[in-house]
Amino acid sequence: MKIFTNIKDIKKEVRQIRKKKLTIGFVPTMGALHQGHLTLMKQAKEKNDLVIISIFVNPLQFGPNEDFQSYPRNLKNDTRLARNAGVDIIFAPPVKEMYHNARTFIDMPNLTDKLCGKSRPGHFRGVMTVVTKLFNIIQPNIAYFGQKDFQQALIIKKMAQDLDMNLEVKILSTIRETGGLAMSSRNKYLNITQRLHANKIYHSLLKAQELIISGDKNYNKIIRRIRSTIKTIPKSRIDYIKIINPETLEDMKWAENKKILVAIAVYVGKTRLIDNIIV
Numbered sequence: 120m121k122i123f124t125n126i127k128d129i130k131k132e133v134r135q136i137r138k139k140k141l142t143i144g145f146v147p148t149m150g151a152l153h154q155g156h157l158t159l160m161k162q163a164k165e166k167n168d169l170v171i172i173s174i175f176v177n178p179l180q181f182g183p184n185e186d187f188q189s190y191p192r193n194l195k196n197d198t199r200l201a202r203n204a205g206v207d208i209i210f211a212p213p214v215k216e217m218y219h220n221a222r223t224f225i226d227m228p229n230l231t232d233k234l235c236g237k238s239r240p241g242h243f244r245g246v247m248t249v250v251t252k253l254f255n256i257i258q259p260n261i262a263y264f265g266q267k268d269f270q271q272a273l274i275i276k277k278m279a280q281d282l283d284m285n286l287e288v289k290i291l292s293t294i295r296e297t298g299g300l301a302m303s304s305r306n307k308y309l310n311i312t313q314r315l316h317a318n319k320i321y322h323s324l325l326k327a328q329e330l331i332i333s334g335d336k337n338y339n340k341i342i343r344r345i346r347s348t349i350k351t352i353p354k355s356r357i358d359y360i361k362i363i364n365p366e367t368l369e370d371m372k373w374a375e376n377k378k379i380l381v382a383i384a385v386y387v388g389k390t391r392l393i394d395n396i397i398v
Contacts, residue, residue: 145163173210319349
């Protein structure tokens, strides 16, 4: 496995890969790898000749009072996990390498100002900008994202279509811990008691799914049901609970035979957790 830290060197490597007409599967990450990341990498390995991942904690997607400085970083452990997952190349640049006097940003009104974008202004502009740079550097055939970050994955998929990027964006199912909590690097912030209570997030989504499938058309009642469950989590604070159209992220009105996204963001203590389910 090779590790690159500067853009010039990895672009040279990618050119050699392209000359051999090999396909590249790409998994962008901020490190602190967990089984969710590794599942994406293993899927990329099955479907492509080579797998490249990025490990880059992107400052542009953190707000002024968020956890950029404390975000978990362990390149040695990430390297070991990536190697075991069959990754061929890691791109782990420093911040100065990615943003040397950069003044260009990517944004997408309408999709980026809802849900997480509403409570984290500028977050998705930072995500879209860094992912565009990474796509340009790595030139992947397929890029892989997890459904847990549904809004992010949807925005990136739409961005790739709008800008005619020559790649496919795949969104894979959320990987969960034993109790149902969606795997996330930020789960490391939770203590044992908080982890147990945080399982209620997924359980509330399952109950919402059950009610919707049964034909319950009162979405406000379903949201209240979810809210009552989440409020039993000690020291929790709800950011949003939404039942929405998974293509537009607009509030959903009852319609049979259509997909519905139930999405939640909640603070457990100081840790912000997100989850969703598609019905």
